Amino acid sequence: MDRPPLLMVSPLPPARNGIADYAAALLPGLAAHYDCAAAVEDWLAEAPPGVRVVDLALAHRLRGDEGRRLYQIGNNSGHGFVLQALRARPGVTTLHDPGLLHLYESTGEDRATILAGMRHAAPGLTATYARHLRGQGVSTRANHLLFDLAGEVLARSRAVIVHSRFAKARLRLTHGEAAIAHVEVIPHLLPPGRPPGRAEARARLGIGREEFLLVTAGFASLAKRLDWVLEALEGLPALRWVHAGEVPAALAPRIGRRAHITGHLPADEFDAHIAAADVLVNLRFPSSGESSGSLARALAAGTCCIVSRTGAFAELPGDAVIALPLAGGARALADALAALAAAPDRAHAIGAGGRAHAEAEMALPAVAARYRAVIEAAEDRPPGRSEPPPLLRLAADRALIAAALAGRTGACRLRLDLEDSDRLAMLSLAPGGLAAALLPPGAELRAAALEGRGLVLDLQLPG
């Protein structure tokens, strides 16, 4: 039977990005249902066998590209090209983190667009934070927790997949019931392949059989609370701690005094550390509903996991993980670790429970089948509700405007600074007038108005 084509737009390995690993793990499952290709920014990205890798700029030339598209979007700059592609053509989007403010900030999105998103997410709070951002350019961690910029993704996608009910609920609270009618929950995915056994992994890493090993993993963002781990281990000097991943420079000296920090690891080394562990500590505070690839790997390996009872982690069954309260997190962690170190069989039992849960809920064939159901149901569905047109604030420079409008479709507003009114006057004398001089082909000028020291153009972009 012919499989319909599906284009996944996502970073892929060797990008140091958990979503790249997720996408690579998901593709073989989707390939059972679709003729898959992966559109990338890095042309030398690595896809599983049988999946073509195509330069995103040329993906529209693939036969059948007018059909199904699946976007993988996370909250970092590695996903800027995915957002651009979604703007150009709607599809189904996996939203790995409902926040997205960091994505918008780190990919150079116009401040007016960010402020508009903030206003939409939390109207009552925006005035103060917008003043900080506009006046002093200040964007603190609070901004990233308070303001969710997922509105555009919700509006442009035919369906949105999140990994937890928590993430869906968070989207509902911010954007309303109507905006999330097309949001589906599909659990995270077990990594491909069979993880090594504990003994094998320990032999490989030179860790003694009787040693109690605690592992933390991935990029050590502040929300992973390595500070709590550090505090919890103050009274447990016999426990060995390895951080399998990178630690920000500011945090590294403090963590490095107690833990061995491996730095970024290839996938097989990463898996070996998780499989060798007696316990994976995978805390989050605050959580924005993000999912965790490290946790999925630990569940697959049957490694006991300690998580924070928050966000998506709070949805895991009680016999699959140890979930700690947020209040008194370090103390609770110390107690849990001491108990596990005294009774390692309990850690093994929880690890087995976690593996059973993962194999039932997170196995690739089951996840891929659920993806297929969402993709097919969304096939004829228009993108969600329409957003107010984005407002882009720019200098009156054709190249800047072309770059800002690239990939956008539909209604859009431009606010052009009038600092250089002589240049605007000169451009208005170009063949075809100001619009032809400043706007890319196909952009239709619907209205123009002076606002303060700016010229606001209402545009309709093709596509």
Add this chain to the structure above:
Amino acid sequence: MSAAPLLAALFARALPGLAARDLGLPLGALLPWLPGTRAGIADAAALDPMERALLARFRQQGLPLLGLDPVADAAPDPAWEPARDRLAWTPSGAPVPGASLTLVAGGTGEAPPAEGLARILLLAGRDDAPERHDLLLPEPRLAETYECLRAAASLAGPGWQQGGRHLAPQQASLLLLVPRPGHVLDLLVPAAVLPHDLPAPGGSEGLPLEGVRQLRLLPGALPPLRWRLRLDFAGAEPGPAAVFLDGLRIPARSVPGGLVASIDPPADRAPVLGLAWRDGAPPGLRLVTLEARP
């Protein structure tokens, strides 16, 4: 598509000093065969937005492709304006402003040319798949241009069909057909004259690639055959470079000073060639020429 290489050779021989513009992208039939031809799009607004965004990435000798930037299009072009013969290849049926000769791909139909214009019907290509293209020109230039083209048609080889006649004051025809499997010329183009997406335009030394991780080149359309493509470099060996055709990686092998690959270009558009290096192109590396043999 089999006619473009023949017509390019015909015009180059008939009209020395010719300046050419190919406004037929995304096909770009003339572009590879008349090196120095400036590439463009006749109706950019009608393109698929993604194709338009792709073409907007390219610069040719530092300039955007024609049809995408009215300000750049209106800027003086020292290679175009002073030329006596300014040939524009276009898929649309009207004379191109500024061109003294407009070559309309696919012809202009049966209606007579507009007042003051003349037309030379060109029937060219393979004898089992002849193509019609119409050359529109000012009526006073018909006789002279027609004679130049007829004389140049003596490039015909054995077994070729050639002929033509002056049909009316405003109209003439010229026939140049080659027997199957066709006569396809080898292609040799300096890389720096091709549209590409590097920040620097390059020059007679080639395209500077040091440190470049990814590069797209738009060579223009090739007849739909299997071609042996050779990319020639200078300044260093290209090292472990990957080659791409329309965004998909294709097998390629290193030869001294170059890379060789077999390609099957699409029939309906100019393929985009890509080059990529995991750690950036080696120091001093320049792409000098692109060569293709059927």
